[in-house]
Amino acid sequence: MKPSTRSASIADRLGFGRFGQRGTAGASIPAQVAFEDVHVDYGVTRALDGVSLVVEPGELVCLLGHSGCGKTTLLRVASGIETPTAGRVMLDGREVSGQAAFVPPEARGIGLMFQDYALFPHMTILENVLFGLKSLPKADALASATRALSRVGLERLSGEHPHVLSGGEQQRVALARAIAPRPGVLLMDEPFSNLDRRLRDTIREETVAILRETGATTIVVTHDPEEAMRIADRIVLMRAGRVVQEGPAEAIYRRPADLFAARFFCDFNEVEGVVRRGAVETPIGRFPAPGLAEGEGAIVCVRPQAIRLRAPGFCLPGRIVARRFLGEVDLVHVAVQGLDAPLQGRCRDGLRAGEGQDVGVDVDPAEVLVFATHRH
Numbered sequence: 001m002k003p004s005t006r007s008a009s010i011a012d013r014l015g016f017g018r019f020g021q022r023g024t025a026g027a028s029i030p031a032q033v034a035f036e037d038v039h040v041d042y043g044v045t046r047a048l049d050g051v052s053l054v055v056e057p058g059e060l061v062c063l064l065g066h067s068g069c070g071k072t073t074l075l076r077v078a079s080g081i082e083t084p085t086a087g088r089v090m091l092d093g094r095e096v097s098g099q100a101a102f103v104p105p106e107a108r109g110i111g112l113m114f115q116d117y118a119l120f121p122h123m124t125i126l127e128n129v130l131f132g133l134k135s136l137p138k139a140d141a142l143a144s145a146t147r148a149l150s151r152v153g154l155e156r157l158s159g160e161h162p163h164v165l166s167g168g169e170q171q172r173v174a175l176a177r178a179i180a181p182r183p184g185v186l187l188m189d190e191p192f193s194n195l196d197r198r199l200r201d202t203i204r205e206e207t208v209a210i211l212r213e214t215g216a217t218t219i220v221v222t223h224d225p226e227e228a229m230r231i232a233d234r235i236v237l238m239r240a241g242r243v244v245q246e247g248p249a250e251a252i253y254r255r256p257a258d259l260f261a262a263r264f265f266c267d268f269n270e271v272e273g274v275v276r277r278g279a280v281e282t283p284i285g286r287f288p289a290p291g292l293a294e295g296e297g298a299i300v301c302v303r304p305q306a307i308r309l310r311a312p313g314f315c316l317p318g319r320i321v322a323r324r325f326l327g328e329v330d331l332v333h334v335a336v337q338g339l340d341a342p343l344q345g346r347c348r349d350g351l352r353a354g355e356g357q358d359v360g361v362d363v364d365p366a367e368v369l370v371f372a373t374h375r376h
């Protein structure tokens with residue numbers, strides 16, 4: 001692709017339009033973003049199927065979900081790069097996409113950051129950051145760009161081109177470019193997924209600290225539940241173009257709305273059973289089943305950390321079929337009579353029984369969830 005064409009397409013992706021019209025010298029004032037029953041159809045594909053969501057000023061929300069569930073489309077709708085088929089988007093109570101109005105991306109005061117960083121390859125780092133500040137007087141633009149670069153610790157690389165930078169440095173340039181115009185809203189699409197594991201935790205923490213400092217309302221797309229739990233004030237879990245559940249990390253983890261939401265956050269042992277006299281009967285015991293009817297089929301979801309090993313003769317009889325040392329915990333597979341597959345436990349300490357040995361298996365009821373089978 002020729003540089004000029006490529007620049008134009010990057011500029012479009014960033015919501016700057018071809019000539020980079022955004023830019024403000026004022027402080028970042030966080031905005032409220034509200035989606036009202038937003039639908040997006042691509043031909044026969046329904047990418048968004050009635051999303052309603054309010055992101056409060058200064059809040060950091062993670063959109064979490066499997067590939068293709070509509071996360072990126074929701075960001076594109078917020079930025080104005082995509083128009084909804086139905087429904088509307090409001091910024092601070094003002095309609096920016098809908099039947100009544102359409103505010104173009106460059107006039108929304110929204111910053112964008114992508115997984116691939118979308119840096120202009122033929123421009124220096126400073127020019128990349130200046131690109132979104134073209135409507136400011138030159139001296140103000142330079143001051144804002146330099147401030148943003150120094151905030152991410154990269155002022156010394158201002159004159160370099162993106163290709164000489166490491167992945168982590170490129171990520172920080174993209175962040176500097178996104179925050180330099182002090183947007184009220186920042187939209188980030190998988191901003192950490194191109195970093196290697198070693199760097200990711202540090203850069204993620206630094207980025208969140210910078211976001212808190214700028215105060216911008218931030219929506220981050222991720223498919224990694226742990227990442228969402230680490231950074232989000234609120235997680236919005238999506239499936240097939242809809243919001244399945246939203247709330248703080250602990251609430252979703254402890255009280256998932258359904259089996260799908262539960263599975264997203266934990267690799268459960270799933271054991272089927274039937275409700276008898278108010279509890280699910282399974283080969284590993286009886287578990288309370290509030291809200292389920294007598295005779296109804298149920299799935300008992302046992303977290304790996306719920307499995308505790310005891311001396312043989314105590315609790316449920318089992319036999320270790322595999323044991324792997326993982327550092328902080330041991331991964332243990334234990335066969336129990338009546339189950340097709342061994343239970344998988346993550347055991348911190350306790351009995352040091354090895355492969356082939358008989359054990360007692362204790363299941364912590366606090367780490368068990370029960371769902372009706374037919375409702376999924």
Ligand SMILES: Nc1ncnc2c1ncn2[C@@H]1O[C@H](COP(=O)(O)OP(=O)(O)OP(=O)(O)O)[C@@H](O)[C@H]1O
Pocket residue numbers: 042045046047065066067068069070071072073074223
């Ligand atoms: N421009 C397009 N034309 C046609 N279909 C599209 C287009 N963009 C997205 N889709 C479809 O819409 C659905 C939602 O896509 P979207 O990119 O929003 O999902 P996502 O959750 O962000 O996925 P990923 O995590 O893989 O990026 C998918 O089925 C996708 O194939």
